[in-house]
Amino acid sequence: MDLTLKIWRQASAEGKGKFVNYQVQNISADASFLEMLDILNERLVVEGEDPVAFDHDCREGICGACSIYINGRPHGPDRGITTCQMHMRNFKDGETIVIEPWRAKPFPVIKDLMVDRSAFDAIIQAGGYVSVSTGGVPDANAIPIPKRKADEAMDAAACIGCGACVAACKNASAMLFVSAKVSQFALLPQGRLEARERVQKMVAKMDELGFGNCTNTYACEAECPKEISVSHIARMNREFLGAKLLSEK
Amino acid sequence: MSLKYSSVTKKIVMSLAGLFLTSFLVVHLLINLLILFDPTRELFNEAAHFMATNPLIQTFQYVLFFGFILHIIFGLVLQIQNWMARPVRYEKKGSSEQSYFSKFMIHTGAIVFIFLIIHFANFFVKAKFGHVEALTYPSGATYEDLGMLVVNLFQDGAYVIFYVVAILLLGFHLDHGFQSAFQSLGLNHSRYTPFIKLFGTLFSVAITLGFISIPLVIYFS
Numbered sequence A: 001m002d003l004t005l006k007i008w009r010q011a012s013a014e015g016k017g018k019f020v021n022y023q024v025q026n027i028s029a030d031a032s033f034l035e036m037l038d039i040l041n042e043r044l045v046v047e048g049e050d051p052v053a054f055d056h057d058c059r060e061g062i063c064g065a066c067s068i069y070i071n072g073r074p075h076g077p078d079r080g081i082t083t084c085q086m087h088m089r090n091f092k093d094g095e096t097i098v099i100e101p102w103r104a105k106p107f108p109v110i111k112d113l114m115v116d117r118s119a120f121d122a123i124i125q126a127g128g129y130v131s132v133s134t135g136g137v138p139d140a141n142a143i144p145i146p147k148r149k150a151d152e153a154m155d156a157a158a159c160i161g162c163g164a165c166v167a168a169c170k171n172a173s174a175m176l177f178v179s180a181k182v183s184q185f186a187l188l189p190q191g192r193l194e195a196r197e198r199v200q201k202m203v204a205k206m207d208e209l210g211f212g213n214c215t216n217t218y219a220c221e222a223e224c225p226k227e228i229s230v231s232h233i234a235r236m237n238r239e240f241l242g243a244k245l246l247s248e249k
Numbered sequence B: 001m002s003l004k005y006s007s008v009t010k011k012i013v014m015s016l017a018g019l020f021l022t023s024f025l026v027v028h029l030l031i032n033l034l035i036l037f038d039p040t041r042e043l044f045n046e047a048a049h050f051m052a053t054n055p056l057i058q059t060f061q062y063v064l065f066f067g068f069i070l071h072i073i074f075g076l077v078l079q080i081q082n083w084m085a086r087p088v089r090y091e092k093k094g095s096s097e098q099s100y101f102s103k104f105m106i107h108t109g110a111i112v113f114i115f116l117i118i119h120f121a122n123f124f125v126k127a128k129f130g131h132v133e134a135l136t137y138p139s140g141a142t143y144e145d146l147g148m149l150v151v152n153l154f155q156d157g158a159y160v161i162f163y164v165v166a167i168l169l170l171g172f173h174l175d176h177g178f179q180s181a182f183q184s185l186g187l188n189h190s191r192y193t194p195f196i197k198l199f200g201t202l203f204s205v206a207i208t209l210g211f212i213s214i215p216l217v218i219y220f221s
Ligand code: FES
Pocket: A055, A056, A057, A058, A059, A060, A061, A062, A063, A064, A065, A066, A082, A083, A084, A085
């Protein structure tokens, strides 16, 4: 198929940036979206032009690096899938595809379609962990955990931190990401010990970094490649309220 | 002042204030509907008299006023922060929202606020500080005829249209707000959330139809 790509080009973080149109021909419907961009980039290199910079790593839907906003949707059309797993059969021959980077104040553009997502790391550093003292390896089954809880924690832990929730949200809110991380620990006994401080620290960090406030539009859930449920946001709100009301200090 | 509160706290305040204001809407609607069921307006005037003189309700008025202020200020702060969180907009706007009216809360809210001011000037200020003709009923009771004020205002077609539009927008605001409040408070449960959503929508439709029916019936009769 032949396509017109309208791509955001920005030379550097400080650069101004603008949309540039590219034509690509003979793209197979079976090519992945990133492969299509590879084909374009190979041509650009041959022509002596600067290739389009975009993030990617595993190309199998597990790392969350491939963050591209395609035709008004993070990771493009198709539900529950990352950009690298999305195929060109989702588009029609002759279509114009608008390709943009994630847009959020805490996610500044580094170059073209690449954004700096260290804000997510900062949130994790604020409390998204379980402190463990060193010692012998504990027995895996020493702490009984109900299957339902384990499953729910696993669903939350499926978050790959790609930032699609922020990109999709009209408020650039990071609540789905933060709540998935809070939930994943809050549901398990190992995480309960630090649950109260964790939720407060992570929310405070998220606010400090300039992410927007959640207005329950649920766009995040619709666009999450791991289909993480907004019920985790409610759990985080619950955890937060409980922590505020019950914390000792 | 509300800047120092966390995003989650602000949302909790928003939802509590919003739910509180919603309960006020129910009381208001029930009283308004009395005007349709009694052509002499005695029931309505009596209820209005009660609301204006009962000390408990008079005190409650301040709580209500405070609820409005909180809901408006926090709503504005949240919205401004949300705009600031995305300084560069998308070329191709997304529309993945699953709660449709969530997109327009600031817009519907702003128009309802303007409506509120006009409404306040038309009824509240007149009832409280203006002069309203008193009416003595065969039962011997004498009440200020506030019902006449309502009937007169709803003779004006332009006002009726404005009223109907404002209430419709209020309905849209409620439809998102109702279920959103529960989510913000952390009340989400696979068994009850679908019910809350359905109830919120039916409730919003009922409130909207209830309020709208009054000017329409008065205008066309
Ligand atoms: S490149 Fe790893 S998820 Fe797409």
